[in-house]
Amino acid sequence: MAAFAAGSYRPSPGRGASPGFRFTLYAILAIVLMFLDQRRGWLEQARYYLSAAAYPLQLAVNSPTAAWRWTEQIFETRATLEAENAVLRQRDRALELRSQRFEALARENGELRGLRDALPPVADHWIVAEVVNVELNSLRQRVLINRGARNGIFKGQAVMDSQGLLGQTMHVGPWSAEVILLTDPEHAVPVQIERTGVRTIAVGTGDNQSLALPYLQANADVKPGDLLVTSGLGGVFPQGYPVARVTEVRHDAVQPSAQVRAKPLAQLDKLHEVMLVWFRPDHPAAPIGLAGGSTIGSNLTTGNPDFQPQAVAARSTGGQPGPSKAASAKAASAKATASTAARTKAAPAKAAPAKTKSKSKSKSGESKPEGAQKPSGAGPAAGTAPAGTAPAGTAPAGTAPAGTAAPETHP
Amino acid sequence: MSVRQSEPRGRMLLTALVALILSVLPLPHWLAVARPAFLVLTVLYWSIAAPRAGGLTLGFASGLALDVFRGAVLGQHALALTTITYVAVREHQKIRSKPAFQQAIIVFAALAVYEFILFAIDGWSGHPLTSPLRWVHTVTGAIVWPLATAVLERSHSPR
Numbered sequence: 070m071a072a073f074a075a076g077s078y079r080p081s082p083g084r085g086a087s088p089g090f091r092f093t094l095y096a097i098l099a100i101v102l103m104f105l106d107q108r109r110g111w112l113e114q115a116r117y118y119l120s121a122a123a124y125p126l127q128l129a130v131n132s133p134t135a136a137w138r139w140t141e142q143i144f145e146t147r148a149t150l151e152a153e154n155a156v157l158r159q160r161d162r163a164l165e166l167r168s169q170r171f172e173a174l175a176r177e178n179g180e181l182r183g184l185r186d187a188l189p190p191v192a193d194h195w196i197v198a199e200v201v202n203v204e205l206n207s208l209r210q211r212v213l214i215n216r217g218a219r220n221g222i223f224k225g226q227a228v229m230d231s232q233g234l235l236g237q238t239m240h241v242g243p244w245s246a247e248v249i250l251l252t253d254p255e256h257a258v259p260v261q262i263e264r265t266g267v268r269t270i271a272v273g274t275g276d277n278q279s280l281a282l283p284y285l286q287a288n289a290d291v292k293p294g295d296l297l298v299t300s301g302l303g304g305v306f307p308q309g310y311p312v313a314r315v316t317e318v319r320h321d322a323v324q325p326s327a328q329v330r331a332k333p334l335a336q337l338d339k340l341h342e343v344m345l346v347w348f349r350p351d352h353p354a355a356p357i358g359l360a361g362g363s364t365i366g367s368n369l370t371t372g373n374p375d376f377q378p379q380a381v382a383a384r385s386t387g388g389q390p391g392p393s394k395a396a397s398a399k400a401a402s403a404k405a406t407a408s409t410a411a412r413t414k415a416a417p418a419k420a421a422p423a424k425t426k427s428k429s430k431s432k433s434g435e436s437k438p439e440g441a442q443k444p445s446g447a448g449p450a451a452g453t454a455p456a457g458t459a460p461a462g463t464a465p466a467g468t469a470p471a472g473t474a475a476p477e478t479h480p
Numbered sequence: 481m482s483v484r485q486s487e488p489r490g491r492m493l494l495t496a497l498v499a500l501i502l503s504v505l506p507l508p509h510w511l512a513v514a515r516p517a518f519l520v521l522t523v524l525y526w527s528i529a530a531p532r533a534g535g536l537t538l539g540f541a542s543g544l545a546l547d548v549f550r551g552a553v554l555g556q557h558a559l560a561l562t563t564i565t566y567v568a569v570r571e572h573q574k575i576r577s578k579p580a581f582q583q584a585i586i587v588f589a590a591l592a593v594y595e596f597i598l599f600a601i602d603g604w605s606g607h608p609l610t611s612p613l614r615w616v617h618t619v620t621g622a623i624v625w626p627l628a629t630a631v632l633e634r635s636h637s638p639r
């Protein structure tokens with residue numbers, strides 16, 4: 070012990086180890102922790118409890134903001150509320166009008182796919198979470214939300230707002246969850262250009278108003294104004310949800326790929342409330358697990374926080390930037406076939422609000438007979454059913470085995 | 481700096497908690513980037529002023545707390561903070577006898593080492609963050625150091 074006592078420090082009597090010894094101990098401990106944490110999942114449980122411990126403090130930090138919002142609401146005048154109400158009515162009417170034909174179209178689509186009934190919407194249900202106003206990391210695009218595993222949130226769950234995609238959950242605690250936004254430099258989302266069906270990957274830039282499309286070839290058909298929708302690959306987001314709009318395309322003679330920027334549709338700068346969405350695993354538009362194959366895709370939608378393999382899905386889209394992404398980009402663009410284009414049309418382009426609408430409808434009316442008709446072996450059914458749909462390599466698009474499998478409804 | 485304080489531990493934990501809150505307080509982006517690493521400064525202060533009371537354990541625990549709050553790889557901040565705490569504890573007498581300006585320079589160096597360790601681990605663990613903005617807090621941290629010591633000194637010897 071004395072050998073470690075270095076410098077001017079004199080170990081006090083009765084206080085055991087010297088700083089050198091303790092430093093070695095703590096350093097080794099920290100390194101071991103890092104290794105365990107990198108082998109994903111080994112420390113998930115510890116992280117879960119630690120984030121529970123951190124949550125009260127985060128709430129305390131958030132409380133001034135929350136109190137401010139609350140007082141703002143209290144003192145809102147009648148006139149403001151009436152004006153807001155009028156706007157909402159207007160919007161409601163517009164959405165109703167837009168979704169009137171939806172039922173008929175959904176049925177028609179189902180018939181075209183050879184099903185007896187209309188497909189239920191891919192989004193099964195969702196909950197609203199509030200953003201806890203806490204600084205996580207000023208240089209990364211992360212936010213904390215006030216829902217966690219106790220609300221059924223799981224790792225790698227899609228987070229959206231009414232305009233489009235926001236990101237996905239990253240660390241989940243019992244009452245809170247950390248969300249990585251689309252624009253985080255470590256986040257990548259597989260998308261396709263809605264107009265042409267070309268698939269590529271949108272990568273965050275660290276700026277909350279901009280996404281980059283680094284894997285588009287220089288001669289790719291893309292122009293400003295193009296809508297990017299999720300392509301359904303990658304195992305987290307289902308197919309056809311709006312992500313961003315292309316703002317800038319630069320063709321640089323020396324670069325083999327076009328320099329394309331897009332602006333996310335979701336309101337990333339005014340984050341207050343977000344939606345966490347559960348998707349039907351057996352829907353043809355459901356997320357398709359790319360890397361690990363079927364298991365990822367099937368676990369994703371079960372809403373079980375214990376299914377930590379989702380970490381793989383989250384990391385494989387977000388984590389390693391290098392070769393895996395490039396490879397999947399290649400695979401993605403290779404698969405831009407006719408069936409893709411058809412699929413793209415099936416999901417209305419600017420349908421975020423319309424979709425939300427239909428979701429709520431089906432939730433009340435449609436989904437019950439569906440559920441009754443099928444074998445409702447909830448958990449395990451979800452595990453097996455999408456295995457048929459999921460072999461990502463072969464036929465991601467139109468195969469629709471949904472007629473046989475169980476669309477499970479979460480309470 | 482009265483080191484012969486009977487038991488500064490309560491104060492130590494309290495100031496560490498306040499520093500932690502200060503470091504997760506939501507701020508506008510430009511301000512957040514320049515925000516000094518308050519908890520790191522506090523830990524440094526205590527390891528210089530009262531190396532026996534907190535020292536490495538305080539450093540490690542605070543680092544772990546930062547890991548949890550920052551959503552980083554567990555152990556990242558812990559390792560970085562333990563390292564600079566060790567140096568501070570070892571050299572606390574030399575640092576303590578320096579005038580404020582020189583102390584600030586030493587603190588700057590310590591913060592730079594701290595940030596470099598974080599940077600390296602970010603790279604190794606596959607979450608690289610190369611923005612030069614991440615180094616800004618080392619400068620602001622050194623600038624607020626004299627102020628921070630004044631406040632913290634007051635906290636453990638009120639009169």
